[in-house]
Amino acid sequence: MTNEITVAIPTFHADQIRAFEIIRRNRFVAGRCGRRWGKTLLATALASNDAAKKRFVGIFTPDYKRQTEIFHELKGILRPVISEANKVDGIIRTISGGRIDFWTLEDENAGQSRSYHRVIIDEAAFAKANMLAIWERSIRPTLVDYQGKALVISNTNGV
Numbered sequence: 001m002t003n004e005i006t007v008a009i010p011t012f013h014a015d016q017i018r019a020f021e022i023i024r025r026n027r028f029v030a031g032r033c034g035r036r037w038g039k040t041l042l043a044t045a046l047a048s049n050d051a052a053k054k055r056f057v058g059i060f061t062p063d064y065k066r067q068t069e070i071f072h073e074l075k076g077i078l079r080p081v082i083s084e085a086n087k088v089d090g091i092i093r094t095i096s097g098g099r100i101d102f103w104t105l106e107d108e109n110a111g112q113s114r115s116y117h118r119v120i121i122d123e124a125a126f127a128k129a130n131m132l133a134i135w136e137r138s139i140r141p142t143l144v145d146y147q148g149k150a151l152v153i154s155n156t157n158g159v
Contacts, residue, residue, distance in 0.1 A: 051098035
């Protein structure tokens with residue numbers, strides 16, 4: 001008898017598969033995609049795979065409202081392997097030891113003192129603060145310990 005647990009990762013469409021191959025081969029990737037392309041689905045697939053495999057992920061969103069959708073998507077995907085999920089604290093822990101932390105870009109110190117295998121910045125174009133300053137001061141240093149990867153995705157927000 002085996003103790004394996006299956007986690008169903010979302011299925012990608014053809015463009016997401018191409019994007020995934022680029023993400024897989026590169027440490028830092030920025031993607032600008034139109035509305036309804038499936039940016040959040042791509043992000044949840046990456047984050048859930050990492051968390052199930054004992055990795056640490058930081059997800060950064062412009063505000064709490066946008067964070068809610070990705071939190072619930074990940075909670076649904078990872079349900080069979082969640083040891084703790086707390087929306088208020090912005091954390092999902094898996095039974096394997098993986099963790100996903102949720103941060104808003106309204107906090108310019110978001111992520112400081114953490115270490116991640118991957119960070120995902122979702123809907124970066126909507127950040128009200130200076131995104132480049134937050135990246136340099138707070139987010140990029142979280143990738144040093146594990147030589148982590150970063151994915152920044154957004155639509156253009158009219159730009």
